[in-house]
Amino acid sequence: MTVRKSSYRSLAALERDLSRCRACLEAGYPLESLPVRVPGSGQRAYLFGQAPGVVEGEERLPWRGRAGRTLRGWLELEEDVFYATFYCASVTRCYPGRAPSGRGDRTPTSREQELCSFWREWELELLRPRLIVTVGGLALRWLLGLPSLTTCVGERYELDGTPVVPLPHPSGASGWLNDPANRERLAAGTDLVKRELARLR
Numbered sequence: 001m002t003v004r005k006s007s008y009r010s011l012a013a014l015e016r017d018l019s020r021c022r023a024c025l026e027a028g029y030p031l032e033s034l035p036v037r038v039p040g041s042g043q044r045a046y047l048f049g050q051a052p053g054v055v056e057g058e059e060r061l062p063w064r065g066r067a068g069r070t071l072r073g074w075l076e077l078e079e080d081v082f083y084a085t086f087y088c089a090s091v092t093r094c095y096p097g098r099a100p101s102g103r104g105d106r107t108p109t110s111r112e113q114e115l116c117s118f119w120r121e122w123e124l125e126l127l128r129p130r131l132i133v134t135v136g137g138l139a140l141r142w143l144l145g146l147p148s149l150t151t152c153v154g155e156r157y158e159l160d161g162t163p164v165v166p167l168p169h170p171s172g173a174s175g176w177l178n179d180p181a182n183r184e185r186l187a188a189g190t191d192l193v194k195r196e197l198a199r200l201r
Contacts (some may be wrong), residue, residue: 011196092116
């Protein structure tokens, strides 16, 4: 049964309850994993994506599949450095299953997204990250309310004084990078992330 306290004083307590969350399942939505997460261990940056994929759902660790390897390649970070640098979160925390079309994963419903927003709000409150990187359009819309990913990649924003750098999703199902202009935007975006990370060090 899902447990959510009215307030949290530590990240460890929040993560303990998150690891057992079944709110979406209890609300009748089909999920194919338990929550996916990497426990906090002093990360100073917050990576916010859409939802875990099938590999992530099986391993219960974020960014373990092909998209994760692509993302780490963009940022030129080895796996251990990546997880030590970023507290990895997402709009929803469980693998939602395949899309009805069979192409890619199912996009979580608005209600599923709302049910998971509780965890993000408390993570940001407790972590107080010094950099936020959004990955994909859904994460960008949830965090900043910006409707268009394309015009935002390569730009720097702020959320309550914290730098926010949007990146596209590294999914193999996306054709976004087929456009040469978008590849230039990606290069600008990853350069921004690298500069912000260098500032944190």
